[in-house]
Amino acid sequence: MADLSEEAKLFIVRALARFSSPAEVVVMIREDLDIATSIQQVRTYNPDHPKFEAGEKWRPIFEAVRKAYLEDVSAIPIASHAFRLNALQKNYDRAMKHGNLVLANATLEQAAKEVGGVLTNARNVSVQQADRGFRSLTSEERRAAAAEMIRIAISKDASQFATSTH
Structure with missing residues (x-):
């Protein structure tokens, strides 16, 4: 086992607290601190692991570190709306450069979903009634409304398809 400095030990503990695997930590330590260590040695610094021996x-x-990591998703680049759109733009540009129209169209669709809020967990479903303002829908009413929207979309697609084939 390598004799680790306090800095290296802290690096390991922080990386493990951020859910990096021991194998990933071994690579990070080698690249960032130029220290060769083993997966087994890294595991000894994880209090969640049965082989925890690093001390209290x-x-x-x-x-x-784990608590701060779980509470602050803004530190994770992919959690940022702008980061995801930037990555999608790069994918779109690459797809167009290589003439891959299928991938380009899929990327455009993904970007539209991202911008339109389709890929969020927000559940703000309400309906406006003529005389009583807005009210929340029950799950049964949401299902019925979704089924109706799908039926309308399918009928529009079918009518457009029928006119485009003649």
């Missing part, structure tokens, strides 16, 4: 000094640090 590291447990509160691990827990604090």
Whole structure:
């Protein structure tokens, strides 16, 4: 086992708290700190692992980093709307450069979903009634409304398809 400095130990604890695998941590330590270590040695710094042997000094640090990591998704680039759109733009540009229209169209569709809020967990379904303002829908009413929207969309597609084939 490599003799690790306090800096290297802290690096390992922080990486493990952010859900990096021991194998990923071994690679990060080698690349960032130029230290060769093993998966087994890295595991000893994970309080969630049965082989935890690093000592109680590291447990509160691990827990604090894990808590902050779970509470602040803004530190994760892919959680950013702008980051995702930028990545989609790069994919679209590459697809067009190589003449891959299928991928380009799929990327455009994905970007439209991203911009339109289709890919969110927001559930703000309501309906405006003529005399009583807005009200929330029950799950049964949401199903019926979705079925009606699908029926309308299918009938529009069918009518457009019928006119385009003649």
